[in-house]
Amino acid sequence: MSKDSKQEELIQHFETLKTEHLLGILFADERMQLKPWDLEMVKRIRKEYDLTDPVMNVAVHYTLIREGMNLVKHTLHENALMLSEKGFKTARESMNYVKWLHQSGHKKPKYISLEHLKSDVERLHPNEFIIITIGEDEYTEEVAEQVNKGSELYGLPYPIVNLISQHIWNAKGYLDLDEMNSLYAIMGLGKIREVKDAMLILTSVEAIVVNRTMDQ
Numbered sequence: 001m002s003k004d005s006k007q008e009e010l011i012q013h014f015e016t017l018k019t020e021h022l023l024g025i026l027f028a029d030e031r032m033q034l035k036p037w038d039l040e041m042v043k044r045i046r047k048e049y050d051l052t053d054p055v056m057n058v059a060v061h062y063t064l065i066r067e068g069m070n071l072v073k074h075t076l077h078e079n080a081l082m083l084s085e086k087g088f089k090t091a092r093e094s095m096n097y098v099k100w101l102h103q104s105g106h107k108k109p110k111y112i113s114l115e116h117l118k119s120d121v122e123r124l125h126p127n128e129f130i131i132i133t134i135g136e137d138e139y140t141e142e143v144a145e146q147v148n149k150g151s152e153l154y155g156l157p158y159p160i161v162n163l164i165s166q167h168i169w170n171a172k173g174y175l176d177l178d179e180m181n182s183l184y185a186i187m188g189l190g191k192i193r194e195v196k197d198a199m200l201i202l203t204s205v206e207a208i209v210v211n212r213t214m215d216q
Contacts, residue, residue: 014057014091049084054091126161154188160198167202
């Protein structure tokens with residue numbers, strides 16, 4: 001079977017399969033590094049970005065390709081957000097787009113919209129926020145200690161600590177502890193207590209640059 005024929009067959013599967021069915025097939029494949037809670041994660045992301053099953057199937061497929069057969073949460077968020085913003089409704093148009101991205105080397109999005117995460121930012125404890133939203137693998141003892149420092153030493157409300165964690169993850173793809181401490185200091189010394197004010201600061205490159213200059 002030619003490469004084009006294989007892709008056509010894959011598209012047909014994605015167009016007709018419910019995402020839950022697709023994941024059931026993937027779970028049965030020993031090559032896949034899937035975890036028991038992946039199904040709930042996928043269902044939650046599909047609902048969050050209001051994706052059809054065919055489009056969500058492509059998001060799952062593309063995530064597995066990018067992450068060596070691991071269903072990495074932040075990458076799935078990126079892919080789901082990307083396809084949602086394009087307004088795709090079918091597997092074919094979604095597959096054509098990700099194929100173009102792959103072949104052209106076009107830069108893929110590396111962020112998760114804070115608007116999409118607003119409810120989690122406001123309701124979750126910072127440690128829980130990292131585990132659920134960013135990923136359990138990112139939650140280390142060092143990260144937990146730093147998060148507690150943000151809320152206790154600098155007196156920051158939990159939503160602002162969560163915003164900082166997500167901001168750094170969006171920018172770097174990992175939780176940079178030094179960057180976290182710098183942003184805690186900016187927010188704490190500036191007596192920032194409102195989410196809207198924190199978001200203004202976090203979208204300002206100048207604020208981060210000034211802080212780094214002060215630390216030198």
